[in-house]
Amino acid sequence: MIKKIKTSDLKVGMYIHDLNSSWMEHSFISNQFKIKADKDIKKMHSHGIKSVYIDTQKGLDFKHAPTAADTLMDVHKKAINVAGIEKPISKQTRVGEEIQQARSIYKAATKAMNNIMTDARLGKQVQVELVQPIAEQMIESAFRNKDALISLSRIKSKDEYTFMHSVSVAGLMVSFGRAMDMDKKVIHEIAVGGLLHDIGKMSIPLEILNKPGKHTPSEWEIMKSHVVHSREILKQTPGISQQALDVGALHHERYDGSGYPDGLKHDQISEIGQMSAIVDVYDALTSIRVYKDAWEPTITLKKMLEWSPHHFNPELIQRYIRSLGIYPIGTLVELESGLVGVVIEQGEGSLLQPMLRIFYNAKKTSYVKIREMDLTRETSDRILNAVSPSKYGIDLSIFY
Structure with missing residues (x-):
C-alpha cells in the first residue's frame, strides 16, 4: 500500500515510493529507493522535503498515515473548489484568432533569447532594449486573450529548452500578473524578468547545463549557482528594474525557507519573487526534457497545491490555478460520455467547463469528426479526468 507520511516520521527500512517533490528541488538519482541509513533521511530534510510516499509492501509500514488515494482525492476536491469560485477573465478575441499572433511573438522571442544568451556566454553585456518590445507584445496578446500565450507555453523542443523556458515563463508571468490585477507597467517588468531570469545559466559549463540525466551532488551545487549569476548579471544590466531583478534572483526561493540561494521565506520573498517560483516550477514540470x-x-497544478503549505504561498498558488483553470489550455480530457478532447479555451461561465476540441470516442475506440464543444452549454456531459496525450498517441501541437 502507498501511504503519505511526514519526513520526520521516516525510519531506516522504509521504502520511498515517491519523494513528493519536484525533480528541480533535490539531487537524488532516483525517486524510489529503500532507506538504508539515517543519512538518507537527513539528506531529504536538507532538500526541504517535508513529506514523502512510502510503499509498505517493499519496506516498513507507518500505521497512522493516509493512503495515496485518500490524499489524491483530498487534493482533487480542493483544486475543484479553488477553480470553481472564480469566473474566467473576459477576452477581447477568441483564442483561435489570437493564436497566430501569439505564435509569431513566441518565435521572435525564442530567436531573441537565443542570441541574448549566446552573447551572455561570450561575456557580453545584456541589452535589455532587445527584450522590451517582446514583453510589450506579450502583454498586448494577453490582454486580448491570455489563453493563446498559455497554450503555446507547452510546446517546446528538448534541444532549445533553456531559451523556450525563458519565453514561456515570461508569457505565464504576464498572464499571472493580469489575473492579479497588476498595473501594466509592473506586468511589463515581470515579463522582462521572465525572459532574463535564467541568464545566469550561461555561466554554467555546457557539459553540466546540458547533461542528459540527473546531476551528481557536486554538479547540482554548480547548477544551483546559476541564480547567483543571474542576480549579478541583471544588477549590472542598465535598465533592469527591481521587479525584473526579483524574478531572476528569487525564482528558486521557497515559501518555507527551503529554497536557494539565500533560504528566504514568507515575506522575505517579494510577491513577484513568490509568483516567479510558482511559474518557474509549473513550466519546468510541464515541459519534456531529455531525461524526463x-x-x-492538471496533475502539476494538483501537486503544486499539495506542496503549497511549504514550497509556495498557499494564497498565490490558488490565484495561479484560477488564472489557468484546473484544466489549462492544452490539457487532454476524457468526458463521462466517452468523448475525448483537448482544452482550447476557458469557458465563459466556469473554469470547470472549458471549450474543447473533440476528436475521439473512447467507448467506441474510434476517431470522430473534429468539432468544438462548449461545456457551459453541453450540460449533459462533464469532464471525468485529464489524461496524457501518449494514451491516444497524439501530438498536441496539431491543435494550435
Missing part, C-alpha cells in the same frame, strides 16, 4: 517526461498540467 512532461507532467500533465
